[in-house]
Amino acid sequence: MSAVRPRLAVWKFSSCDGCQLSLLASHGDLLQMAQAMDIAYFAEASSSMRDGPYDISLVEGSVSTTADVQRLQRVREQSGLLVAIGACATGGGIQALRNPDDAQAWERAVYPRPQWLHSLPTATPLHAHVQVDHALQGCPVDAGQLQQLLAALLAGRRAEPAGGSVCMDCKVAGHVCVMVQGEPCLGPIIHAGCGALCPGLRRGCYGCFGPLPDASTSALAAQWLRLGASPRRLRLALHSIHVVPLPADAHASPED
Ligand code: SF4
Ligand code: SF4
Ligand code: SF4
Structure with missing residues (x-):
């Protein structure tokens, strides 16, 4: 420089x-x-x-x-x-x-x-x-x-972005997890860095920081379905800002 x-x-x-x-x-x-x-x-x-x-x-x-x-x-x-x-x-x-x-x-x-x-x-x-x-x-x-x-x-310092998922930001901020309260959240598979803005407002993360490369999408999908989210809602969430590879559970008819 x-x-x-x-x-x-x-x-x-x-x-x-x-x-x-x-x-x-x-x-x-x-x-x-x-x-x-x-x-x-x-x-x-x-x-x-x-x-x-x-x-x-x-x-x-x-x-x-x-x-x-x-x-x-x-x-x-x-x-x-x-x-x-x-x-x-x-x-x-x-x-x-x-x-x-x-x-x-x-x-x-x-x-x-x-x-x-x-x-x-x-x-x-x-x-x-x-x-x-x-x-x-x-x-x-x-x-x-x-x-x-x-x-x-x-x-002239090394610049390292925040590591881990939004869940890490959430814990650091001291937010109560919205998913344990029944609200689907993409936070576990999404890059940290926003300070868990959405869970801080009592809503689930919708993934704007993009998926982590090693994210377990199928485990998250199973949890969303257990919480009552439809496969369609899951698909829309995973394809709202980023195209996150769809797990098998999210492949269903458009009417679901
Ligand atoms: S609210 Fe979402 S981001 Fe925060 S700990 Fe729960 S699952 Fe993770
Ligand atoms: S949608 Fe974006 S701003 Fe909101 S919690 Fe997820 S990564 Fe953060
Ligand atoms: S759509 Fe692209 S340019 Fe617009 S705010 Fe999102 S990341 Fe930035």
């Missing part, structure tokens, strides 16, 4: 802008960060956009079009460190809900001129195309986690 103020760029790919907005919504924290960094490119926040190279690039969104692939490669070439922010960038996000289906059939159903679209058959996370140095989960990304990461990078 350069001796002068590190140059930061913020990029958007296929996404809803929510992760960039959560950065902007951090108000004073962003201004503090701006004093320590040179925000050289952030189209959502400023009309002043300066060319690279950049020390750190924060990248929101998934890769969903042929143009996305080429632009992401250019961003990678210009960036010292590339940080994927949010569910779209780290897992494909909402765009990737089309992946198990025939995307072209959806295009024909929704758009009068689907031939004008240049979307890929699947939406994929950044790491499927380029090297990603750090990844922050969440839909949207947690602004506090992002600021901690940037502070660590500025100080």
Whole structure:
């Protein structure tokens, strides 16, 4: 990283802008960060956009079009460190809900001129195309986690994201488990990092931080069914923001 103020760029790919907005919504924290960094490119926040190279690039969104692939490669070439922010960038996000289906059939159903679209058959996370140095989960990304990461990078410290599942966050926060009170919750299979926001509001986690790689989805599915959730509700929960592989119990008729 350069001796002068590190140059930061913020990029958007296929996404809803929510992760960039959560950065902007951090108000004073962003201004503090701006004093320590040179925000050289952030189209959502400023009309002043300066060319690279950049020390750190924060990248929101998934890769969903042929143009996305080429632009992401250019961003990678210009960036010292590339940080994927949010569910779209780290897992494909909402765009990737089309992946198990025939995307072209959806295009024909929704758009009068689907031939004008240049979307890929699947939406994929950044790491499927380029090297990603750090990844922050969440839909949207947690602004506090992002600021901690940037502070660590500025100080030259190792930046480790929170490990374990939302259940770990839940215990640390001292919340009473909603699942033992009968409310289905995806927390046991979902990345920690949000501070167990939803159980803290007495509702089940719906998985916005994405599934852990070694998650036992079938054990969780069995517990949901024991609590009276229908296979359809389970399927919708597992395919709401991320496409979590469905356990056998969730494969049932659409009417269930
Ligand atoms: S992760 Fe969620 S909030 Fe962030 S850009 Fe994607 S859809 Fe929007
Ligand atoms: S409420 Fe959900 S996240 Fe919290 S301990 Fe229970 S199952 Fe885990
Ligand atoms: S509890 Fe689950 S759904 Fe709620 S913010 Fe955390 S990861 Fe997202």
